[in-house]
Amino acid sequence: DTAVSQTPKYLVTQMGNDKSIKCEQNLGHDTMYWYKQDSKKFLKIMFSYNNKELIINETVPNRFSPKSPDKAHLNLHINSLELGDSAVYFCASSQQTGLEQFFGPGTRLTVL
Amino acid sequence: RKEVEQDPGPFNVPEGATVAFNCTYSNSASQSFFWYRQDCRKEPKLLMSVYSSGNEDGRFTAQLNRASQYISLLIRDSKLSDSATYLCVVHAWGKLQFGAGTQVVVTP
Numbered sequence: 001d002t003a004v005s006q007t008p009k010y011l012v013t014q015m016g017n018d019k020s021i022k023c024e025q026n027l028g029h030d031t032m033y034w035y036k037q038d039s040k041k042f043l044k045i046m047f048s049y050n051n052k053e054l055i056i057n058e059t060v061p062n063r064f065s066p067k068s069p070d071k072a073h074l075n076l077h078i079n080s081l082e083l084g085d086s087a088v089y090f091c092a093s094s095q096q097t098g099l100e101q102f103f104g105p106g107t108r109l110t111v112l
Numbered sequence: 113r114k115e116v117e118q119d120p121g122p123f124n125v126p127e128g129a130t131v132a133f134n135c136t137y138s139n140s141a142s143q144s145f146f147w148y149r150q151d152c153r154k155e156p157k158l159l160m161s162v163y164s165s166g167n168e169d170g171r172f173t174a175q176l177n178r179a180s181q182y183i184s185l186l187i188r189d190s191k192l193s194d195s196a197t198y199l200c201v202v203h204a205w206g207k208l209q210f211g212a213g214t215q216v217v218v219t220p
Contacts, residue, residue: 040212041212041213042210042212043156043199043210044210045207048207090156098144098203098206098207098208099144100146101158103156103157
């Protein structure tokens with residue numbers, strides 16, 4: 001009965017590789033988000049989608065490409081991984097923008 | 113200046129004591145406010161929304177001061193399980209801005 005799920009939970013990879021993280025929510029929410037939490041614990045929004053449409057695209061390298069095949073899914077693809085991409089990536093969803101957000105368990109990405 | 117600022121702590125609190133901390137925000141057009149709680153290596157979870165008139169949820173009390181642009185969280189009768197990082201969250205311009213968090217450590 002997980003509300004927001006992400007896979008994988010851990011991802012260890014070499015610099016230069018391409019990887020994807022998947023997110024699904026079964027709450028019927030219209031809005032989904034990707035956040036990055038770095039080693040300093042600061043949670044920073046990367047992208048937001050509302051009903052499959054991109055509505056927030058913060059200053060993120062274009063190596064990061066989100067994809068929303070339907071409003072219950074928001075995946076994140078990262079090309080040419082760099083050491084600085086190592087962080088925990090959280091997916092979240094909310095009924096509408098500005099309302100309470102429900103977070104997935106996070107994907108801990110380590111780039112070697 | 114960061115949009116949402118918090119004292120990182122840690123606030124070391126004896127079990128049963130009261131602890132309070134603030135969060136300041138820079139955008140006067142901010143529309144809604146929340147406190148989230150994040151345990152070590154876990155996802156953030158909503159603790160409570162913050163209403164203009166102030167609100168209480170059990171041992172937790174949240175206040176909003178729009179004139180001075182800050183919100184506060186007070187925890188009474190602290191439990192060991194209250195040890196966590198408390199994130200101040202402000203909604204403005206269609207997105208939530210998270211503070212870096214205040215760490216609270218409740219000791220026996």
